[in-house]
Amino acid sequence: MIVEDLPRHACIELLARTRLGRLACAQNQQPYVTPFFFAYRLEALYSFSRLGQKIAWMRSNPLVCVEVDEIETPHSWSSVIVSGHYEELPPTPEGEPERKLAYSLLQERPVWWEPGYAKTASREGPLELVYFRVHATHISGRTARP
């Protein structure tokens, strides 16, 4: 197996065609990582989440890291790592354009969890969805082939 750095354009292409990643945040030296769905555009990853630990931590410390991979076989895989910072897209008049952009990007392909969120809301009462984006400050990747 040969492991090499993934060229930047290939990192971008992988981010653009992938929807599922893992998002890590940290508080007081304790990291926290969860799966999340996103849409990539112009060095930013757009997403949304229920209000919970992840959002609380990213509001407190906006430094985040995203990992996205494609594992075809044990010896043929690619992994991209994005370091960046969290930016919330609030439901305010000023934030509305970016929020609409996020929504339209996420609508381009089916968003896995959104119908689930909506139904969960109807079972458990009102549900606050937080829209946000991760601004990429550093993108790198590695790829392996047999």
Added chain:
Amino acid sequence: MIVEDLPRHACIELLARTRLGRLACAQNQQPYVTPFFFAYRLEALYSFSRLGQKIAWMRSNPLVCVEVDEIETPHSWSSVIVSGHYEELPPTPEGEPERKLAYSLLQERPVWWEPGYAKTASREGPLELVYFRVHATHISGRTARP
């Protein structure tokens, strides 16, 4: 879709049957997350890695978080999150029993990257593999069904 907490025994079962997870560490409030392969035993996740950023950061700050999931369909998935701390298994006489345990656990099912590591070593010269385990201090999970 109904989202529920995953009972502890189900979290443990998922960890025991899975090999691929994502490991997050942090340094100076900046998180970092990478895919990794592991074997679970008695509230610990055993693994190995090449010497690099991940190992350097975990040596500096042993607080880590591991995420492991099984996504069958968009509305049928489980995700387990383990908070814990990093412990290195050094190649010393004192560390040898735990290191051997790690090796035997990882050998029980094919370890995806180890042959790759070995071949990479032969191409690029000596390769230092660091064996370690993550002691789980908190395990939680969520599961979704339609």
